[in-house]
Amino acid sequence: MTQRLSAEERRQEIAEAVLRLAGQEGFHRLTTALIAKSIGVSEATLFRHFQDKQDIITAALRRFEELVMADFPPKEEHPLEALRAFFFQRIALIRKHPEIKSLAFNVQLLQIASEESAERISFCIGQMFQFIFSSLQQAQEQRMIASDLPLEVFLWSFLGVLRGYTDQIQAAPPTPQDEAYSKTLWLGLEQLLRRSK
Amino acid sequence: MTQRLSAEERRQEIAEAVLRLAGQEGFHRLTTALIAKSIGVSEATLFRHFQDKQDIITAALRRFEELVMADFPPKEEHPLEALRAFFFQRIALIRKHPEIKSLAFNVQLLQIASEESAERISFCIGQMFQFIFSSLQQAQEQRMIASDLPLEVFLWSFLGVLRGYTDQIQAAPPTPQDEAYSKTLWLGLEQLLRRSK
Amino acid sequence: MTQRLSAEERRQEIAEAVLRLAGQEGFHRLTTALIAKSIGVSEATLFRHFQDKQDIITAALRRFEELVMADFPPKEEHPLEALRAFFFQRIALIRKHPEIKSLAFNVQLLQIASEESAERISFCIGQMFQFIFSSLQQAQEQRMIASDLPLEVFLWSFLGVLRGYTDQIQAAPPTPQDEAYSKTLWLGLEQLLRRSK
Amino acid sequence: MTQRLSAEERRQEIAEAVLRLAGQEGFHRLTTALIAKSIGVSEATLFRHFQDKQDIITAALRRFEELVMADFPPKEEHPLEALRAFFFQRIALIRKHPEIKSLAFNVQLLQIASEESAERISFCIGQMFQFIFSSLQQAQEQRMIASDLPLEVFLWSFLGVLRGYTDQIQAAPPTPQDEAYSKTLWLGLEQLLRRSK
DNA sequence: GATGAATGAGATTTCATTCAT
DNA sequence: AATGAATGAAATCTCATTCAT
Known part of the structure; x- marks a missing residue:
């Protein structure tokens, strides 16, 4: 037994x-x-x-909510710093809980959930979008990134890179190369955003 | 009957x-x-x-394969033009067949497919990645976009924007505003990539 | 078509x-x-x-009935001759129509047949039993076979040998050896019956 | 419930x-x-x-196998005694389990069985044939039955009588008459075999 | 006379769930 | 708290049969 x-x-x-x-x-x-x-x-x-x-x-x-909303939103004042923190938080989360990798952005999950449950998750996702969106908005206002480009371009680029990377995280614990690569990736992304100005 | x-x-x-x-x-x-x-x-x-x-x-x-691989890859020589064509082709595809929207990037679909079928789809997705990747590579070589940033940043940004937008396409036929918006979006994305240089 | x-x-x-x-x-x-x-x-x-x-x-x-009842009962007067004729008729029948081999004695067939149909077949089988039985009875009366043994022993022996042999008939056309063997078999069976006296 | x-x-x-x-x-x-x-x-x-x-x-x-192979082969040394034991064992088996009567010799059963299962049953049937065959062979060698008749005649007669009788066993418990009849039947069969000499 | 498409009824199998221990 | 046995309902699949052409 x-x-x-x-x-x-x-x-x-x-x-x-x-x-x-x-x-x-x-x-x-x-x-x-x-x-x-x-x-x-x-x-x-x-x-x-x-x-x-x-x-x-x-x-x-x-449980998913708990994991995803832990330490959210990041405390950093500076908008790109806050995004940076969120970026690495997410990577760390997926590294620790690779099981939620394919759920993290997955709408299918909601189809088998109860209505109430789906709403809660939708709310969390909304929060996340809201956070990224307003961080980017502040960055635009503070002239860190271009203000003549639609915010969605920044939003979806950010999410795209985050998702692209986390999608390929493996169950194995990260090697030093992994760590280095994720840093490079962030720097790349940050440059992409910043140089748009 | x-x-x-x-x-x-x-x-x-x-x-x-x-x-x-x-x-x-x-x-x-x-x-x-x-x-x-x-x-x-x-x-x-x-x-x-x-x-x-x-x-x-x-x-x-x-059928999905057929739809997704129609006119693929685009004929344009110029790498950013090819990406542009792909971008609008995809939007047009989703507008015409909104039913495949949630499948377009969805790995879940493959879990209920036969092994052989899953492999075919994986192959298609691979082709698409390959196309985007090598287009961006050429753009880098031809100094249209930054060559000091990891290619993945460009790749995932491009995919992120495409996905972000198509995800919100509605079943209804596109209004002139929709058309205008998708053009603005592409211009924004193109700028984002180009200014990185 | x-x-x-x-x-x-x-x-x-x-x-x-x-x-x-x-x-x-x-x-x-x-x-x-x-x-x-x-x-x-x-x-x-x-x-x-x-x-x-x-x-x-x-x-x-x-159709089965037709095949099985063709030339039945044999015309021979002498009871053992009649049985002999029946024996070889049956073997010839199965050689010509091996497809009915496994049906020939099979009661399962009747389970999927209509009631009326099953009755007709039962009647045919009854006829066959009747013929063998009365032939053996005459043989007993005429002192060709033992009259101190139960008739069923003769009946079932006869049927057993006939069935045992026909069960192993192959689809292929009979070789001279096959022909010889079936004759030997009949002689054996006839001896078995006759010597019982 | x-x-x-x-x-x-x-x-x-x-x-x-x-x-x-x-x-x-x-x-x-x-x-x-x-x-x-x-x-x-x-x-x-x-x-x-x-x-x-x-x-x-x-x-x-x-389960069928278990029933059919219980106490098989009989221990008796004397070949006709062994056959006798087998004969009465089988009758007792069918009397106790009349449900398997129509399966006992039925090839149809194998058609709905799995390949492996069919092979197991075929093996059992083979064992039974083998036992009867070699018992009769010994009987022939020991001059208890005719050695100038083909063994198959004996084999199939034996099986024919056994089958003929068991086919008509009813579900009801055997009456003293039934018992007497089956003994008479065996004696008849034994005589048939023995007098062939 | 022949057939391709379609189906109702039923057979097999799966799955979430209950119940007695 | 835990489980083995049991099940109703639903899902997948088969088969004899009908119908329009």
Whole structure:
């Protein structure tokens, strides 16, 4: 028989398993059988801790939210510094939790979530957009980046680079080369933005 | 009873329905019952035209491939012109086929596809990356964009902007404002790249 | 398109196909799709010539009856001669129509037949038993075989040898060895019966 | 709700139900719905205990094998004694398990079995033939039965009588008359064989 | 006479969920 | 707290049969 855990520990374990499996296996294979098996408990156990599958997904999304919103928004005053901080925070997050990599920007996740849950996530994503958008706006106002180009170009470039890089992060712990590369990348991105002026 | 179509027409219709539904409803709701209902035929009809559900998905992905690879790669010599052409081609494609919007960059789709099918799609995506990458490389060599910044920064910025914009394209036909906006966006992106020099 | 046949020819063709397939493939694979394919017509064609699948089976069983009851019962007066004739008739029949080999004694066939059809076949089998039984009875009365042994022993021995041999007849045309062997077999069986006295 | 059984008991119950139904109803009616209904469980329960229908059939055939190979081959030294033992064992088996009567010699069963399963059964049947054949061979060598007649005549007579009799065994428990008759039958068969000398 | 397209009914299988222990 | 057994509902797939051409 499986080790007995406190209810709270078990809930956590299940939520994390879901996060991991959703990333690894995709949603159509995200069955209660698979979830249970992946942490070595019976399916019935899942339903002792959660009302139904929706409820499990919701818990997983809460966990996702927690991870994604930790230390958000960055404290830095200087807008490009704040973006820089966010950039590296995100990379660090994905390095620590590569399981959420493919979820991080994924709208599909919301399709299997409850309405309420989807709204919460949408709100988080909105917050993130808002933060990036207003940081870039300030940068424009403070003449750090071009003000004759549409803000969306900056917004989507920033997100594109962040996403492009995090998409290729591997499960393995980062090598010094990885660290160096991510720094170079940021510098490149920053230059791109700054030189637009 | 339903209108009778030739086998080929029916296959097409089914494949397109799948493409549409996969975008609209998400994969977990992509049941044979839903597919059949959406085009007003019986489930049995689906299996008259395809071996099994996998086979239906495969046909849908072929159609996707067709759409995505039409007129690819662009003929333009000048690298930034080629990228420009690609940019507008993609926007036009999504405007005409908004149903594939959420698939266009979506890896999830591949999780429900057959191995072979997934490989074909991966190959297409690879082609697209290759095209963008080498266009940007030429632009760098020809001193149109900075050569002291990592190419990935350009690559992901380009993709980020393209994706950011197409993600918000609506099903409705484009207004003159939409047209104007997409042009402005390209000009903005082009400036961003060019000024980096 | 397939060659057009007269209704009667087509009915024959279908009935024979069913007989062949039932032997080769077994009943659970005896689908209308397979029947149609095996003679190169569409399934719809089957239903132009027969009311339903039952009806097709019935026709096949009529054909079976025809084959099995041809020249039955043998004309010979002498009971062992009559049995001998029957023995070789059956072997010749299976050599000519190996497709009915596995049906010849098979009760399973009746489970998929209509009640009426099953009764007709049962009647034929009854006739055959009757013939063998009364031939042996006469042989007993005429002191050709032992009269202190139960007739069933003779009956089942006769049937056992006939069945054992026909079961191993191959589709290929008989070699001279085959012919010789079947004669030896009959002589053996006849001796077995006669010496019991 | 149904009585709860251990997995092993349920598997047994299902396998036996299949054996029973295959005999009673024929294979084309052997649906999972019928199997489930016959033991008063849901269809889903079948698939909790077996991978798929094939797997259920396989289990039934294992059970069949077990029954048929119990106490086989008989220990008796004397070849006709061994055959006698086998003869009565088989009759006792069919009396106890009349459900396997129509399977006992039935090749059709193999057509719905998995390849591996079919091979196992073929092997068992081969063993049985081998046993009967070599017993008769010894009997011939020891001059208990004629050595100028082909062995197959003896083999098939023996099998014919055994089969003929078991085919007509009813589900009801044997009456004293039944017992007496089967003894008479064996004596008759033994005489038939012995007097051939 | 023949067929390609279509389907209702049913067979097999999966999955989230309940229940007794 | 945990689980093994069980299941209803739904998903996938098959098959005999109909219909328009």
